Amino acid sequence: MPGEKNIILSGSELTRVFGFGHQKTVAVDHVDFNFYESEIVSIVGESGSGKTTLAKMLLGLISPTEGEVYFQGKQRDIRTHAKKQEYWKNIQAIFQDPFSSYNMFNKVDAVLLDCIHMRGGRKLPREEKAALMAEACSFVNLKFEELTNKYPFELSGGQMQRLMIARIFLLKPKILLADEPTSMIDACCRATILSMLMNLQLETGMTLIFITHDIGLAYYVSDNIYIMERGKFVESGSPDDVILHPKEAYTRRLINDVPKIHEEWDLSTV
Amino acid sequence: MAEVILEVKELTTKYVTRYRESVYAVDHVSLKVERGKSLGIAGESGCGKSTLALSLMGYYFAPLHYTSGEIIIDGRKITGMKPDDIRKSILGTEIAYIPQSAMNALNPTRKIINFIEDVYEAHDPYKSKKEVYELARGFFETLGLPPEVLQKYPVELSGGMKQRTVIAISVILFPKVLIADEPSSALDVTSQKMVIKMLKNLMEQGFIKSMIFITHELPLLYNVTDDIAVMYAGQIVEKGTAKEVVLDSLHPYSRGLMGSIMVPESGLREIQLASIPGVPPNLKYPPFGCRFAERCKYVRPECQAMSIPLGELEDGRAYRCILPEKELREIYQREAYQNAR
Numbered sequence: 001m002p003g004e005k006n007i008i009l010s011g012s013e014l015t016r017v018f019g020f021g022h023q024k025t026v027a028v029d030h031v032d033f034n035f036y037e038s039e040i041v042s043i044v045g046e047s048g049s050g051k052t053t054l055a056k057m058l059l060g061l062i063s064p065t066e067g068e069v070y071f072q073g074k075q076r077d078i079r080t081h082a083k084k085q086e087y088w089k090n091i092q093a094i095f096q097d098p099f100s101s102y103n104m105f106n107k108v109d110a111v112l113l114d115c116i117h118m119r120g121g122r123k124l125p126r127e128e129k130a131a132l133m134a135e136a137c138s139f140v141n142l143k144f145e146e147l148t149n150k151y152p153f154e155l156s157g158g159q160m161q162r163l164m165i166a167r168i169f170l171l172k173p174k175i176l177l178a179d180e181p182t183s184m185i186d187a188c189c190r191a192t193i194l195s196m197l198m199n200l201q202l203e204t205g206m207t208l209i210f211i212t213h214d215i216g217l218a219y220y221v222s223d224n225i226y227i228m229e230r231g232k233f234v235e236s237g238s239p240d241d242v243i244l245h246p247k248e249a250y251t252r253r254l255i256n257d258v259p260k261i262h263e264e265w266d267l268s269t270v
Numbered sequence: 271m272a273e274v275i276l277e278v279k280e281l282t283t284k285y286v287t288r289y290r291e292s293v294y295a296v297d298h299v300s301l302k303v304e305r306g307k308s309l310g311i312a313g314e315s316g317c318g319k320s321t322l323a324l325s326l327m328g329y330y331f332a333p334l335h336y337t338s339g340e341i342i343i344d345g346r347k348i349t350g351m352k353p354d355d356i357r358k359s360i361l362g363t364e365i366a367y368i369p370q371s372a373m374n375a376l377n378p379t380r381k382i383i384n385f386i387e388d389v390y391e392a393h394d395p396y397k398s399k400k401e402v403y404e405l406a407r408g409f410f411e412t413l414g415l416p417p418e419v420l421q422k423y424p425v426e427l428s429g430g431m432k433q434r435t436v437i438a439i440s441v442i443l444f445p446k447v448l449i450a451d452e453p454s455s456a457l458d459v460t461s462q463k464m465v466i467k468m469l470k471n472l473m474e475q476g477f478i479k480s481m482i483f484i485t486h487e488l489p490l491l492y493n494v495t496d497d498i499a500v501m502y503a504g505q506i507v508e509k510g511t512a513k514e515v516v517l518d519s520l521h522p523y524s525r526g527l528m529g530s531i532m533v534p535e536s537g538l539r540e541i542q543l544a545s546i547p548g549v550p551p552n553l554k555y556p557p558f559g560c561r562f563a564e565r566c567k568y569v570r571p572e573c574q575a576m577s578i579p580l581g582e583l584e585d586g587r588a589y590r591c592i593l594p595e596k597e598l599r600e601i602y603q604r605e606a607y608q609n610a611r
Contacts (some may be wrong), residue, residue, distance in 0.1 A: 046458045139545070156549070186315045186486045191530040191545035213458060216532030220439065243534045251330060257459040259489040260533050261516065267467045 013066035042218035045228035052134035098160035102152035115170035281339035310495035376424035430461025
């Protein structure tokens with residue numbers, strides 16, 4: 001049960017405002033949350049609800065206008081670059097667009113080698129590094145021998161996204177933030193990517209934060225769902241409560257708008 | 271027997287690459303769409319869905335080339351017509367085609383009404399601008415779109431509104447067939463629903479007589495179209511009504527696709543998600559025999575030895591597999607039983 005577990009990441013009154021005066025938009029509006037160790041959380045919302053801004057704040061890519069992020073009970077300190085690097089050993093991300101997530105000039109083995117170095121494996125003998133990389137690749141059903149001399153843009157979208165998971169396998173962070181990891185991929189590869197992420201979560205026991213607009217996906221994978229509307233969490237709880245018995249009108253609308261198979265899809269409510 | 275609006279017989283088209291290699295992206299595809307019916311085309315990316323849509327227009331430009339087969343619209347054969355004739359007398363009036371992400375291709379320096387004027391200029395040049403405006407206004411009102419949109423620039427519209435405007439422009443001459451290629455995949459769920467509602471509305475009010483809807487989202491197809499055809503590597507592997515294909519699919523590939531559906535319904539969390547391992551074959555060198563054989567769980571030695579025809583069942587269903595229907599059903603039943611244990 002989440003109640004017995006330790007809180008790994010939490011936020012209090014987290015706010016981010018863009019612009020000022022007339023153009024002031026509050027992207028994330030005084031959000032409080034507690035994410036527990038080794039649970040799968042989903043943050044669901046429409047486009048423009050502030051999901052990605054929240055993700056960027058959690059990663060430390062942009063600073064919050066107000067509020068604080070607490071990591072393992074302590075206030076997060078990322079004021080210097082070295083401290084940021086230290087923080088990023090614990091929290092990693094997979095982004096929506098695998099095509100723009102890689103350095104174009106690095107070959108695949110350099111991408112993976114970087115991860116080994118980041119985990120303090122710089123002094124390992126070459127064979128051991130190769131073995132680690134091959135293990136990571138085989139975890140995501142890629143063939144390391146075929147990939148070593150390729151650039152990331154020579155791979156297909158699905159392969160790139162799997163390479164991303166191989167990186168996470170090597171890095172073994174405590175928290176993985178997946179920002180729409182499957183929205184650029186078609187339905188049948190989506191299942192592959194998802195099952196790999198879930199396996200990885202089982203193996204390493206990390207906290208997995210899914211940010212998605214796909215309610216079906218959120219319902220399938222998560223232990224806890226947060227529904228986000230205009231920068232605020234309007235509803236949260238276990239997936240069965242939130243998806244099958246939604247309380248808020250916004251949640252109900254979101255669920256009704258998804259095409260269903262066994263239930264009727266009501267077109268008259270738009 | 272309902273009237274057949276669009277009939278496609280053994281259509282084959284190919285892409286010719288720079289090195290003169292042929293890629294048969296649409297390979298002997300036969301389809302039939304009746305009046306008032308809609309057909310959905312499903313398949314993973316790269317299976318030839320969009321090329322099929324492009325080929326159905328009858329208007330080919332390099333690198334896409336026509337090879338063989340026939341397209342008949344309302345009794346009129348359009349394959350073999352001159353490209354200019356097709357452009358003048360078929361496109362827009364008989365067939366309307368909405369390409370993928372059409373809404374992002376609107377010229378940002380022109381108002382919506384200008385696009386409609388363009389359509390009329392090509393097809394009915396004697397109409398004055400005022401008449402066109404009145405017509406467009408009336409048409410937009412019947413479709414439930416605010417007529418102010420006509421005087422706006424594309425950048426002023428939201429994504430869902432832009433997509434609905436694009437659809438309205440493309441059907442303003444009341445074509446017999448509308449081909450919509452992923453019209454809603456870039457939109458969020460609410461705008462998607464509005465687009466679907468509008469398409470259904472168009473069909474019900476008789477502005478278009480039939481529709482071909484292309485997407486990789488199966489739950490959506492199931493709710494929108496009457497029939498579904500599943501494509502794999504340029505071929506149709508299964509055809510049938512939406513209910514049959516989604517709830518009771520026969521071909522192992524369509525079965526695999528259905529296994530990856532995630533809809534927020536009770537019971538989803540108990541299902542083991544299935545995925546199909548491997549990648550589709552390179553269509554430059556299509557495998558002899560069954561194209562799905564490499565990724566198929568139930569593959570047999572005979573599968574790769576002979577090319578497999580699309581076997582038709584009595585009730586209009588068809589699937590492309592070497593195994594007879596009874597045997598396939600037995601396999602699936604056994605599997606379901608094992609999963610349940």
